Amino acid sequence: MAIVSSEGVVLKTYALGNTSRIVVVYTRDQGLLKLVAKGARRTPSRFGFALEPLSRARFTLYHKPDRDLLLLSQAEILDPLGSRLHDLARFAHAQAAIELMDRVVWGEEPHAPLYDLLVATLEAAARAPLPALESVTLAYELQVASLLGYRPRLDACAGCGAPLSPRRLFSPARGGLLCDRCAAAEAGTIALSADALAGLALLASRPVLEAGEFVEIRRAGEIQKVVEMFFRHHFQRFRGLRSLEMLRSLPGGDPPPDLEGSLRPGPGSARTAARSR
Secondary structure: OEEEEEEEEEEEEEEEOOOEEEEEEEEOOOEEEEEEEOOOOOOHHHOHHHHOOOOEEEEEEEEOOOOOOEEEEEEEEEEOHHHHOOOHHHHHHHHHHHHHHHHHOOOOOOOHHHHHHHHHHHHHHHHOOHHHHHHHHHHHHHHHHHHOOOOOEOOOOOOOOOOOOOOOEEEOOOOEEOOHHHHHOOOOEEEOOHHHHHHHHHHHHOOHHHHOOOOOOOOHHHHHHHHHHHHHHHOOOOOOOHHHHHHHHOOOOOOOOOOHHHEEOOOOOHHHHHHHO
């Protein structure tokens, strides 16, 4: 058993017994960890804000290989982000960032660039103009996918590498744009607007802090729907981002558009096309 220390962001917590708490943390040096904070519920002041979701802290723990639960010794708070977010929209977008991380990573596989992207996104959620929050989250989602080896292909056909169809046909299953030939054999392709494609390409390539300067990305709702469908195809545990769904359900929220009219069935029956959605 070794004592290790690593910076991390709290993704979620839940109760363990009557007095303790399990803390799920994504760390820069150790990957995803589940830590047992003994007595955290009985004496909350022992760890303070360090164990709250969205908080960034330095965690000292007793590390045993092949153990699902590790014992937390100390937690030194670095940024109690959750306590700084007083706007509901900022909180929802920050919560969406940790929710996505919890869904797409698992195990002790450190990935420093992925951790740094999470920290940058949380900072952007706190600093960016409110109208730019959707752009921040979209850039984050696309760049998470890229770092995990699922970057959407936008420069050539994702099926065969041929020149793209001028109709801008995106396949969530194939992971990118298609040529006319591949699109003819692919159910469930989506015809993107020119603005949506331009925004998708821009957000996939710019740092998230810069995305916070794109106060207005046209067709953000269309892009969000496409990105969500892409994630559902390639990440088994992804079931949408509940934080954003909650935000859009509030009075005045803007739900993403229904893209059913943009879905293009393949050569199979209408029933096959419906299943592809």
